[in-house]
Amino acid sequence: xxxxxxTRLLAAVIGLCVIAVACGDxxxxxxxLVAYDSLPVEDTxxxxxxxxxxxRTGIDVEIVTAGDTGTMVSKAVLTAGNPEGDVMxxxxxxxxxxxxxxxxxxxxxxxxxxxLDPSLVATAPDDMVVPVDVGxxxxxxxxxxxxEHQLDPPTTLDDLLRPEYADLLVVxxxxxxxxxxxxxxxxxxxxxxxxxxxxxxxxDANGVEVVDxxxxxxxxxxxxxGGGPKPLVVSYGSSPPAEVIxxxxxxxxxxxxxxxxxxxxxxxxxxxxxGTPRRAxxxxxxxxxxxxxxxxxxxxxLFVYPANGDVELPPEFVEYAVIPEQPRTVDPDDIDAHRxxxxxxxxxxxxx
Amino acid sequence: xxxxxxxxxxxxxxxxxxxxxxxxxxVAVFYLWPVATLVGHGVDADALHxxxxxxxxxxxxxxxxxQAVASTVLTLAxxxxxxxxxxxxxxxxxxxxxxxxxxxxxxxxxxVGAAVLAVLPGSLERGVVAIxxxxxxxxxxxxxxxxxxxxxxxxxxxxxxxxxxxxxxxAVLRTVTLPILRPAIAxxxxxxxxxxFTSFGVVRVLGTATSTTIEVEVWRRATQLGDTAAAAVLSxxxxxxxxxxxxxxxxxxxxxxxxxxxxxxxAPPRPRGPGQRRYVxxxAIAxxxxxxxxxxxxxxxxxxxxxxxxxxxxxxxxRSEVRPGIQLGVDPLEALVxxxxxxxxxxxxxxxxxxLAALAIVAAGAAGRFLDAGLAxxxxxxxxxxxxxxxxxxxxxxxxxxxxxxxxxxGQALVAVPFVVRSTLGVLRSIEPDLVHxxxxxxxxxVRxxxxxxxxxxxxxxAVAAGLAAAIALGEFGATSFLSRRGNETLPIxxxxxxxxxxxxxxxxxxxxxxxxxxxxxxxVVFLDVAGAPRRGxxxxxxVRITTGTRSPEDG
Numbered sequence: 001x002x003x004x005x006x007t008r009l010l011a012a013v014i015g016l017c018v019i020a021v022a023c024g025d026x027x028x029x030x031x032x033l034v035a036y037d038s039l040p041v042e043d044t045x046x047x048x049x050x051x052x053x054x055x056r057t058g059i060d061v062e063i064v065t066a067g068d069t070g071t072m073v074s075k076a077v078l079t080a081g082n083p084e085g086d087v088m089x090x091x092x093x094x095x096x097x098x099x100x101x102x103x104x105x106x107x108x109x110x111x112x113x114x115x116l117d118p119s120l121v122a123t124a125p126d127d128m129v130v131p132v133d134v135g136x137x138x139x140x141x142x143x144x145x146x147x148e149h150q151l152d153p154p155t156t157l158d159d160l161l162r163p164e165y166a167d168l169l170v171v172x173x174x175x176x177x178x179x180x181x182x183x184x185x186x187x188x189x190x191x192x193x194x195x196x197x198x199x200x201x202x203x204d205a206n207g208v209e210v211v212d213x214x215x216x217x218x219x220x221x222x223x224x225x226g227g228g229p230k231p232l233v234v235s236y237g238s239s240p241p242a243e244v245i246x247x248x249x250x251x252x253x254x255x256x257x258x259x260x261x262x263x264x265x266x267x268x269x270x271x272x273x274x275g276t277p278r279r280a281x282x283x284x285x286x287x288x289x290x291x292x293x294x295x296x297x298x299x300x301x302l303f304v305y306p307a308n309g310d311v312e313l314p315p316e317f318v319e320y321a322v323i324p325e326q327p328r329t330v331d332p333d334d335i336d337a338h339r340x341x342x343x344x345x346x347x348x349x350x351x352x
Numbered sequence: 353x354x355x356x357x358x359x360x361x362x363x364x365x366x367x368x369x370x371x372x373x374x375x376x377x378x379v380a381v382f383y384l385w386p387v388a389t390l391v392g393h394g395v396d397a398d399a400l401h402x403x404x405x406x407x408x409x410x411x412x413x414x415x416x417x418x419q420a421v422a423s424t425v426l427t428l429a430x431x432x433x434x435x436x437x438x439x440x441x442x443x444x445x446x447x448x449x450x451x452x453x454x455x456x457x458x459x460x461x462x463x464v465g466a467a468v469l470a471v472l473p474g475s476l477e478r479g480v481v482a483i484x485x486x487x488x489x490x491x492x493x494x495x496x497x498x499x500x501x502x503x504x505x506x507x508x509x510x511x512x513x514x515x516x517x518x519x520x521x522x523a524v525l526r527t528v529t530l531p532i533l534r535p536a537i538a539x540x541x542x543x544x545x546x547x548x549f550t551s552f553g554v555v556r557v558l559g560t561a562t563s564t565t566i567e568v569e570v571w572r573r574a575t576q577l578g579d580t581a582a583a584a585v586l587s588x589x590x591x592x593x594x595x596x597x598x599x600x601x602x603x604x605x606x607x608x609x610x611x612x613x614x615x616x617x618x619a620p621p622r623p624r625g626p627g628q629r630r631y632v633x634x635x636a637i638a639x640x641x642x643x644x645x646x647x648x649x650x651x652x653x654x655x656x657x658x659x660x661x662x663x664x665x666x667x668x669x670x671r672s673e674v675r676p677g678i679q680l681g682v683d684p685l686e687a688l689v690x691x692x693x694x695x696x697x698x699x700x701x702x703x704x705x706x707x708l709a710a711l712a713i714v715a716a717g718a719a720g721r722f723l724d725a726g727l728a729x730x731x732x733x734x735x736x737x738x739x740x741x742x743x744x745x746x747x748x749x750x751x752x753x754x755x756x757x758x759x760x761x762x763g764q765a766l767v768a769v770p771f772v773v774r775s776t777l778g779v780l781r782s783i784e785p786d787l788v789h790x791x792x793x794x795x796x797x798x799v800r801x802x803x804x805x806x807x808x809x810x811x812x813x814x815a816v817a818a819g820l821a822a823a824i825a826l827g828e829f830g831a832t833s834f835l836s837r838r839g840n841e842t843l844p845i846x847x848x849x850x851x852x853x854x855x856x857x858x859x860x861x862x863x864x865x866x867x868x869x870x871x872x873x874x875x876x877v878v879f880l881d882v883a884g885a886p887r888r889g890x891x892x893x894x895x896v897r898i899t900t901g902t903r904s905p906e907d908g
Contacts, residue, residue: 073578
């Protein structure tokens with residue numbers, strides 16, 4: 001190739017690239033919602049509700065996901081002030097202090113906040129975030145699998161250490177996943193700061209499997225929902241009613257059960273990301289996220305209870321949901337002070 | 353003939369300074385400043401104490417070190433026979449074998465990781481065995497070419513002479529061959545150790561929580577746990593270890609390395625006799641198998657589904673659905689387009705900066721050595737350190753460039769610039785200064801003479817360097833892992849995320865993407881080989897030679 005032709009070719013390539021880059025859109029009539037990867041981006045009633053929002057306000061909602069809550073929060077802290085989106089959905093009470101300390105949010109008290117349960121709103125510091133849903137993180141079991149293997153499903157945390165339940169449990173990594181961290185906090189609440197590591201070492205010896213996120217655990221490793229090998233999974237107390245609702249062919253009884261001794265109460269929040277260029281659109285979106293129109297789609301899509309008290313729950317939810325009498329909790333200040341240390345200790349004990 | 357000849361030095365100082373200004377500013381802003389920020393972050397008493405007293409830190413350091421040593425020993429052991437066969441014998445398919453080894457060397461780390469993942473059985477899929485296997489496949493080319501280069505020059509007459517004096521083959525090996533090969537073996541070992549110590553892509557794909565290296569731990573702490581201080585401390589720890597290794601190998605090289613003016617006067621012979629023929633054939637086939645089988649397995653796994661073979665994964669490349677409505681968070685086809693765009697920009701930046709730097713180094717004569725050393729610095733640091741440094745430096749005020757579209761290409765260019773400089777420097781240094789003198793006597797000003805004589809020599813090596821930079825940028829994973837934001841993920845990132853979903857269509861899609869990336873990289877390498885044939889005093893177009901800095905007899 002002569003030098004002339006080569007130069008022209010190079011210039012043409014560079015020119016094309018410049019055009020390609022310059023033609024990136026920067027539409028101002030959209031808002032970007034950053035969420036964990038189990039938030040559906042299309043085809044569900046949740047997305048239909050968001051479409052209705054778009055129709056009413058003219059603002060497109062773009063959903064951006066990458067991993068479970070822990071990963072999402074870490075990315076948000078690294079990009080604080082220059083965020084990847086405008087509103088964040090799904091940071092929960094176990095990861096909230098990390099996000100707030102990382103100065104991830106801008107304060108905003110949405111319209112319609114009066115409809116939310118005041119005890120939940122009290123847990124959100126300084127209007128940085130607003131509570132959007134509540135759930136219990138519990139170990140779920142596959143009813144059919146235990147019936148087939150003629151085993152009684154375990155009922156308590158201690159039961160999980162027994163040899164007949166060896167190699168049956170899949171949990172999520174607390175560093176990257178909020179149900180994972182919630183389950184670890186449940187064991188800390190139960191066994192105290194001196195005993196929980198021994199419990200995990202025993203659980204590890206009994207063959208517990210660790211994956212990175214809830215999506216993978218529930219939809220790939222769990223025997224009922226994912227066709228995987230494990231009949232025990234850390235999931236939500238509201239997973240069984242969801243399984244009834246989506247069952248095809250329909251069933252009478254819930255195909256999965258909940259070990260309510262293992263439950264931990266989890267509150268999820270949404271907030272406006274600091275440094276967003278689309279503050280007005282973000283405010284409108286947050287208003288919508290706490291409104292009854294959106295909150296009523298939460299039980300059947302995310303398997304959680306809406307924070308908005310005005311919303312009526314679907315009847316299947318009321319019938320099949322297990323609301324534990326005494327879900328465990330850990331003081332948020334304790335979580336804030338010790339979370340990093342606990343995660344490190346857990347990693348060393350279970351993965352090290 | 354080197355750049356210290358007075359002819360090229362007659363260029364006016366401001367001109368040379370102007371040439372050097374852009375690369376110097378580039379390296380200072382995008383490399384030195386981030387490294388300084390990194391050190392600043394890490395020199396935090398709390399973080400230092402926490403990291404250095406934690407058991408996990410030392411477990412990780414220990415694992416990184418011993419897997420690097422094991423990889424080096426394994427690669428040397430496996431590579432020595434192919435090195436012998438390729439350099440001492442002539443056989444059909446020799447050039448093809450060399451080309452295949454080179455192509456595998458230039459492949460992105462994620463692709464090699466995917467290939468090894470595809471070929472190993474389920475129980476060995478992740479962990480130490482897989483990591484060592486991937487390292488061997490990757491670095492075989494280094495051992496074969498570096499040791500082979502010296503072995504090629506060893507005159508057969510020396511060994512024959514020793515034999516006539518009564519030495520047995522073993523004694524010949526011990527007293528004649530090995531002492532001459534020792535410096536080359538040491539160089540190859542040092543290079544393989546450096547590559548495997550800083551291995552990131554391979555360990556990300558094939559590692560587990562217990563078999564992780566320092567680089568991956570830095571990434572995990574920074575992006576998954578949000579603990580940037582601890583990540584900075586680990587980065588510094590790695591820099592210290594790397595610095596120590598490089599320094600000790602340079603010292604050893606200076607002390608023991610001898611410039612042997614060996615020249616083999618005869619072409620390598622064909623294998624004689626059935627024994628030799630069997631040996632050569634066996635070695636060649638085994639070597640080809642080691643590098644080709646994983647790649648074939650890659651394509652095979654992309655076609656394999658639960659019920660037989662199908663193009664399902666390939667057809668569904670535009671969707672990364674986990675279940676109805678739920679996405680994986682990365683669009684494979686968008687990642688492909690992003691990769692090409694980013695690589696194009698990174699190549700452009702690397703070529704411009706590299707060309708200016710090479711011209712400045714040659715024009716500056718003795719002072720050029722500092723610029724050369726300075727530009728080689730990013731080469732000694734890992735890509736992870738570069739990416740991490742960029743991420744935590746440009747995050748405030750007027751220099752908050754985290755969201756800029758050009759930050760990822762800049763990170764990739766930083767990794768590629770040293771290679772561009774290396775491959776053009778050889779050519780520039782070998783230009784006859786008399787040509788410049790002749791132009792001067794014909795009345796040209798120093799700048800004009802330089803422009804008319806030197807610049808035309810630049811284009812061909814620059815084209816070759818551009819190809820190499822494009823291959824590096826396409827497969828770059830370490831720096832991009834830190835800098836990529838939602839919407840501009842590149843192909844290696846998409847591949848790694850897809851490969852993490854064991855079994856099922858998503859993983860097959862990962863294999864399919866890896867095959868595409870492999871094909872693109874190989875196409876670039878083949879084009880390099882065809883388009884830039886070596887000439888007298890010309891640059892080597894061989895990526896292995898450029899990367900390892902070795903010279904061949906044809907280089908000036």
